[in-house]
Amino acid sequence: MLNIRFIIKMLGAMFLLETGFMLLATGVAFLYGGDDGCPLLLSCAILLAAGGGFFLIGRRANEQEAGYREGMLIVALTWTLLSLFGMLPFFLSGYIDSVTDAYFETMSGFTTTGASVLTDIEALPHGLLLWRSLTQWQGGIGVVVFTVALLPLFGGGASQMFEAETTGTGISHERFRPRVTQVAKRLSGVYLLLTFVAAFLLWMGPMDAFEAMNHALTTVSTGGYSTRNASIGHWDSAYIEYVTALFMLVGSVNMTLLYFFLKGNVHKLWGDEELRWFVFIILLATGATALWTGGMDGWTGGVEKTLRQAAFHVISLISSTGFMTTDYLPWGSFFWCIALILMFIGGCTGSTSGGLKAGRFVIIHKNLSNVFLRQMHPNAVLPVRMNRHVISTDNVYRCSAFAFVYLFLIMAGCLILTFDGMGFEESIAAAISAIGNTGPGLGVQGPAGNYASVPILSKWTLALLMMVGRLEIFTVLIIFLPGFWKQ
Numbered sequence: 001m002l003n004i005r006f007i008i009k010m011l012g013a014m015f016l017l018e019t020g021f022m023l024l025a026t027g028v029a030f031l032y033g034g035d036d037g038c039p040l041l042l043s044c045a046i047l048l049a050a051g052g053g054f055f056l057i058g059r060r061a062n063e064q065e066a067g068y069r070e071g072m073l074i075v076a077l078t079w080t081l082l083s084l085f086g087m088l089p090f091f092l093s094g095y096i097d098s099v100t101d102a103y104f105e106t107m108s109g110f111t112t113t114g115a116s117v118l119t120d121i122e123a124l125p126h127g128l129l130l131w132r133s134l135t136q137w138q139g140g141i142g143v144v145v146f147t148v149a150l151l152p153l154f155g156g157g158a159s160q161m162f163e164a165e166t167t168g169t170g171i172s173h174e175r176f177r178p179r180v181t182q183v184a185k186r187l188s189g190v191y192l193l194l195t196f197v198a199a200f201l202l203w204m205g206p207m208d209a210f211e212a213m214n215h216a217l218t219t220v221s222t223g224g225y226s227t228r229n230a231s232i233g234h235w236d237s238a239y240i241e242y243v244t245a246l247f248m249l250v251g252s253v254n255m256t257l258l259y260f261f262l263k264g265n266v267h268k269l270w271g272d273e274e275l276r277w278f279v280f281i282i283l284l285a286t287g288a289t290a291l292w293t294g295g296m297d298g299w300t301g302g303v304e305k306t307l308r309q310a311a312f313h314v315i316s317l318i319s320s321t322g323f324m325t326t327d328y329l330p331w332g333s334f335f336w337c338i339a340l341i342l343m344f345i346g347g348c349t350g351s352t353s354g355g356l357k358a359g360r361f362v363i364i365h366k367n368l369s370n371v372f373l374r375q376m377h378p379n380a381v382l383p384v385r386m387n388r389h390v391i392s393t394d395n396v397y398r399c400s401a402f403a404f405v406y407l408f409l410i411m412a413g414c415l416i417l418t419f420d421g422m423g424f425e426e427s428i429a430a431a432i433s434a435i436g437n438t439g440p441g442l443g444v445q446g447p448a449g450n451y452a453s454v455p456i457l458s459k460w461t462l463a464l465l466m467m468v469g470r471l472e473i474f475t476v477l478i479i480f481l482p483g484f485w486k487q
Contacts, residue, residue: 002069003070005057006058006061007074008058010074011054011058011074012051012056013051015048015051015081015082015085018047018138019047019051022040022089025040025127026040028126029127029128034127036089036093036095037127039094043088046085072478075471076475076476079107079110079470079471082110083110086109086131086135087103088102089128089131093125093128096117100460103463104117104451104462106135107467108439109135109136109225111354111466111467112320113354113433113449114136114321114322114437114439115441115449115451115466116449116451121228122229129214129227130210130213132225133215133217136217136223137195137217137223138221139470140191140222141187141255145188194247194250196216198216198219198243199213199217200212202240205240205243206240210227211227214227215227215232216247218321219248219251220247220250220251221352222251222353224316224320224449229448245312245315248316249319251319251352251353252315252318252351252352254274254275254348257269257275273386274358274362274386275348277358281318282318285314285318285342286307286310288338289313289314289331289338290307290311292331292334292335293309293310294306313339314338314342317343318342318353319346320343320346320436321353321439322439336429336442340428343355343432343433344436346358346438354470356403356406360399360402363391363395364400364403366384366385384396402472402473402474409431409473410432410435411431413434416457416458417461417462426442426443429442430445430454430458431462431465433449434463434465435466435469
């Protein structure tokens with residue numbers, strides 16, 4: 001039987017931790033004297049009451065009887081319910097007057113998608129702006145990972161929850177040896193360090209301290225929420241663009257490799273085959289984009305600016321961050337195709353990025369190459385290797401299955417969106433953007449990723465795709481299988 005009491009207890013712990021983050025935004029709201037202080041404080045009280053009640057109900061839970069099913073349910077319910085509670089500040093303050101829109105905005109935050117229903121972001125008071133950024137910062141490393149790192153309450157269920165939150169591809173990276181709680185703490189430590197370094201460097205430029213911290217939160221998490229309507233383009237600063245691009249790139253790298261790099265094991269970083277492929281894709285896409293856009297305007301902006309804009313948007317899209325410095329729709333359909341491919345591939349496994357993940361892309365590519373080689377050499381033994389390790393046949397099949405389901409969900413999402421009245425161009429881009437947790441789109445949504453005009457059914461569909469994509473698909477979809485609920 002499912003350990004229901006343990007699930008309730010863990011959800012209570014999540015809510016209590018979330019109350020602390022919301023209180024931080026509440027303090028900022030009162031500090032700046034905005035009209036969002038009371039709505040945020042009321043939301044904190046509701047979240048605190050729910051967390052305390054859940055924790056008391058499950059206080060006698062037996063953690064040792066928790067298994068993988070409990071872990072999956074806790075993770076799926078955490079993202080669903082935290083988005084429900086997290087939307088309260090937007091809704092109660094009146095800045096978003098629709099439950100659908102408020103839930104969409106919050107789910108987009110926690111999943112680090114960055115799609116928004118707000119048409120004037122600069123109208124939001126400081127407390128709500130910080131709360132938007134904090135949802136993405138938590139979602140980047142994973143609410144569950146943070147909770148495992150900070151709260152010693154998980155007992156025997158910690159590993160199940162951690163694995164459900166951080167599902168991988170079967171790629172052999174060097175792993176941490178200590179307990180899962182120590183792993184979570186070390187990853188969280190790297191995440192915190194990167195955030196403060198990014199905030200400091202942005203503050204050294206034309207951003208003030210508040211905006212620097214907000215953009216650090218949403219850059220390292222590869223989320224993309226900005227405090228300005230024009231996103232990073234508001235500052236028209238090459239320095240800001242270079243710093244932002246650097247930390248979007250860093251956020252796309254496997255967090256374990258970053259930990260070893262910071263410990264002095266530099267060779268582990270560039271020695272990772274997935275990362276080399278990832279950098280190659282970025283360089284290829286940047287070169288193609290720069291040549292295309294430079295040819296369109298005759299390189300009137302200069303070589304440096306053309307390359308900078310191309311590299312910034314390529315990194316922003318493949319990292320699933322979604323920041324922009326200019327409107328790329330006039331760049332034409334050639335770049336649109338590049339953009340969709342980048343959003344589809346995404347960042348590295350074990351990073352804060354969304355998408356299919358570069359590791360799975362490489363494994364599928366190598367397996368496909370072996371299929372062609374076997375046609376010419378039927379008796380050849382051709383294993384798929386990554387980082388000099390043989391990838392098991394089971395993991396190759398899992399990557400292929402993941403890619404198939406990923407494509408199927410994009411097609412299903414596109415079908416629902418077109419049925420709901422969206423155009424095909426907007427629908428296919430929105431479906432890829434949502435499941436890849438990227439944010440920007442084509443057509444009406446554009447680089448800003450504004451979904452205010454999207455119909456209600458489409459918003460709920462996209463919100464579901466965001467969560468499914470953020471939790472690596474199987475963690476959510478397996479819950480709907482009858483066998484999951486059998487004893």
